[in-house]
Amino acid sequence: MTSIFDPTKFGDIELANRVVMAPLTRNRSPKAIPNNLNVTYYEQRASAGLIVTEGTPVSQQGQGYADVPGLYLPQAIEGWKKVTDAVHRRGGKIVTQIWHVGRVSHTSLQPNGGAPVAPSAIPAGGKTYIINPDGNGAFVDTSAPRALEHAEIAGIVADFAKGARAATDAGFDGIEIHGANGYLIDQFLKSGANQRTDEYGGSIENRARFLLEVVDAVTKEIGAGRVGIRLSPVTPANGVSDQDPQAVFNYVVEQLGHRGLSFIHVIEGATGGDRSFFQGDKPFDYQELKDIYRKAGGKGGWLVNNGYDRESASKAVESGYADAVAFGKLFLANPDLVQRFKDNAPLNEVDKSTFYGGGAKGYTDYPVLEAVA
Secondary structure, X not given: XXXXXXXXXXXXXXXXXXXXXXXXXXOOOHHHOOOHHHHHHHHHOOOOOEEEEEEEEOOXXXXXXXXXXXXXXXXXXXXXXXXXXXXXXOOOOEEEEEEOOOOOOOHHHOHHHOOOEEOOOOOOOOEEEEEOOOOOEEEEEOOXXXXXXXXXXXXXXXXXXXXXXXXXXXXXXXXXXXXXXXXXXXXXXXXXXXXXXXXXXXXXXHHXXXXXXXXXXXXXXXXXXXXXXXXXXXXXXXXXXXXOHHHHHHHHHHHHOOXXXXXXXXXXXXXXXXXXXXXXXXXXXXXXXXXXXXHOOOOOEEEEEOXXXXXXXXXXXXXXXXXXXXXXXXXXXXXXXXXXXXXXXXXXXXXHHHOOOOOOOXXXXXXXXXXXX
């Protein structure tokens, strides 16, 4: 019987176990440049079968939160090299999540103070994180977006490809495309955020066009075996919704099944919340989603996420429902989560007050088992 501690392979990426660190925005990289504190944070968690880094914007336009590390500055690539080197020295594998937030941003973060961009000029209605003139971080309302011109879309697709190349130059083992949680790709997919009347709006095929163009550009740049994608079929994060998400995402994974990706990373339910949450007129069928992907020829790893613990993750892998399970808050508070799972040891409590911004406290100071002993 397969265990969460058994090795596996996602495309071209070898995983020592099936306990994956999920992407977690932490806002500790001033000026979008990874620093030594970030190096320590990721190095501490290198025992994960795979680390997926926090969302990493592919351009300044794609940045929606202050002090998140980017991939569009030479200094950022050099900073990430220190991170990947440290993780690799510890025997770990690490991919970066490439990201464009779309409408989930603020004018103070955008080039020349411009409006954030989106498929349609519909506000996200959420919050984002900025640094005030006094140097303190604060959550503020997102700014009203403008609709992307048709001619601009190809440039953003190219930015994703450049980001994938930059990630490779920085030493990452691969990349995860952020297609989830109400950010730009998800905004194109969901009918509640996309009211376009050109070939990027309307039908499911049209709304999925941007996602597939990004996937094709990125896989052409670095190879499909090093590319994964994160999807969140029903999460209402950042104000997105769809009347028939099953039809949308069944189509998406069927198309992805032809493309030889490393893995599909699925957030089940509402991100960080109710796993049973759904939109539309019936509960979302994640098994159907996986079956369609496999029938379409998809051989990449099936990675699941949201609210799993040691017991439920073990059952998911042992039953064949998932190939691996991603953990967010548990990895945040337990750098040695894999060992704690092996020993069935107690877990550190999460300090929510230190999630966003700050320094070492709540970031690199969580104790490991040896320190507790």
